[in-house]
Amino acid sequence: MAAGGIKTPAVLDELESHLLEEIRERMAAGDAQADAFEFATGRIGTPVSLRAEFNKISGTTFLPVVAGAGLWAGLTLLAAGLMLGRVFDGKTDMLLFAHAVTLTAGYLAAFLSGGFAAYHFGLQWFEKLSPTAQDALQRATLQFSGISAALTITGLVLGMVWSGQNRGVYWTGSAREVGTLIASIWFLGTWAIQQFRRKDVRVQLLASICGNVAGALGWFGAGIFQADPGLHRLAHYWPLQVFIGAHLLLFAVAFSHRFEAAKS
Amino acid sequence: MHSVPMIPKELVAASAEALILSLLSKGESYGYAIIQEVRARSDDHLKWTDGMLYPVLHRMENHGWIKSRWVKMENGRKRKYYSLKKDGKDALDEQRAQWLKVHGVLSQLWGEQYA
Numbered sequence: 001m002a003a004g005g006i007k008t009p010a011v012l013d014e015l016e017s018h019l020l021e022e023i024r025e026r027m028a029a030g031d032a033q034a035d036a037f038e039f040a041t042g043r044i045g046t047p048v049s050l051r052a053e054f055n056k057i058s059g060t061t062f063l064p065v066v067a068g069a070g071l072w073a074g075l076t077l078l079a080a081g082l083m084l085g086r087v088f089d090g091k092t093d094m095l096l097f098a099h100a101v102t103l104t105a106g107y108l109a110a111f112l113s114g115g116f117a118a119y120h121f122g123l124q125w126f127e128k129l130s131p132t133a134q135d136a137l138q139r140a141t142l143q144f145s146g147i148s149a150a151l152t153i154t155g156l157v158l159g160m161v162w163s164g165q166n167r168g169v170y171w172t173g174s175a176r177e178v179g180t181l182i183a184s185i186w187f188l189g190t191w192a193i194q195q196f197r198r199k200d201v202r203v204q205l206l207a208s209i210c211g212n213v214a215g216a217l218g219w220f221g222a223g224i225f226q227a228d229p230g231l232h233r234l235a236h237y238w239p240l241q242v243f244i245g246a247h248l249l250l251f252a253v254a255f256s257h258r259f260e261a262a263k264s
Numbered sequence: 265m266h267s268v269p270m271i272p273k274e275l276v277a278a279s280a281e282a283l284i285l286s287l288l289s290k291g292e293s294y295g296y297a298i299i300q301e302v303r304a305r306s307d308d309h310l311k312w313t314d315g316m317l318y319p320v321l322h323r324m325e326n327h328g329w330i331k332s333r334w335v336k337m338e339n340g341r342k343r344k345y346y347s348l349k350k351d352g353k354d355a356l357d358e359q360r361a362q363w364l365k366v367h368g369v370l371s372q373l374w375g376e377q378y379a
Contacts, residue, residue, distance in 0.1 A: 045315035
């Protein structure tokens with residue numbers, strides 16, 4: 001079924017469960033295992049036709065994902081627009097602009113991935129998680145997780161190149177640089193975990209929620225250690241603590257019995 | 265004895281939601297059991313491609329008519345159970361009224377024809 005293009009873990013589990021029931025019934029009726037298997041697979045339908053039917057449902061647009069992606073694109077463009085002004089004013093150059101925009105987009109993508117995961121858990125808590133929503137949110141969580149890893153690593157490299165050209169050293173070991181490096185590695189690790197644990201939806205979602213905490217600490221937490229944190233001064237104020245606390249609470253709640261089904 | 269000809273797949277598809285809603289109105293069930301019950305009640309005249317049940321179930325879940333939960337079985341495997349929600353009961357009432365109307369008109373016509 002997976003080779004036929006049906007990728008959603010929950011759907012594969014359900015079809016597999018059905019096949020096993022049919023095989024068990026046929027074998028209890030006296031069929032040999034091979035015959036029972038052939039009968040069951042013939043009865044369940046071809047992967048191509050099943051995929052076509054499931055695609056009709058999963059192809060449906062899920063508005064929150066579209067809205068979230070639009071918000072991400074909009075905020076990235078806004079940040080780019082604001083920073084471009086500094087380039088035209090001569091206060092910064094294109095390389096630093098590229099570094100700042102890609103990093104901003106990368107962090108925002110990580111927060112969006114975590115946001116989708118949190119929304120998934122929220123819908124599940126209130127028993128309003130439809131298969132379309134589940135499929136759309138899982139895909140979006142994984143996609144933006146990958147985008148965040150790619151963009152933050154690119155931004156980090158661009159920053160190092162700028163530093164090499166303007167300061168003579170590629171790495172100064174400042175709190176901001178270390179924070180970004182750790183966050184980038186974390187996002188890459190999150191994406192890798194999500195790729196290797198594709199069948200475990202809960203692990204995928206929790207990894208993205210952790211990504212939010214890593215992103216918040218990497219982006220704003222570095223400001224705690226700096227005398228002049230600039231935009232990163234948010235670390236000194238309660239929003240960061242509330243943001244992290246809320247995510248840790250969500251992480252703890254996600255382990256409750258109501259989310260056992262999220263494993264599938 | 266009059267034998268029932270093969271029921272066309274369009275009619276099978278059209279009746280799927282009504283059948284599933286009606287079966288789930290009797291209590292929670294799972295995909296394989298639903299198919300077995302439809303087969304038994306129709307003397308195997310309603311032939312579903314087993315796998316096609318699941319997109320229908322997922323569509324109905326998207327509509328908010330039914331909800332699902334995974335249950336771990338004794339053998340360690342999981343099984344997905346479906347149950348009817350309030351909107352599903354309303355949808356069932358609506359579909360029942362529609363099918364009974366069609367049945368009523370046909371019964372009338374055939375009663376006149378074969379009287």
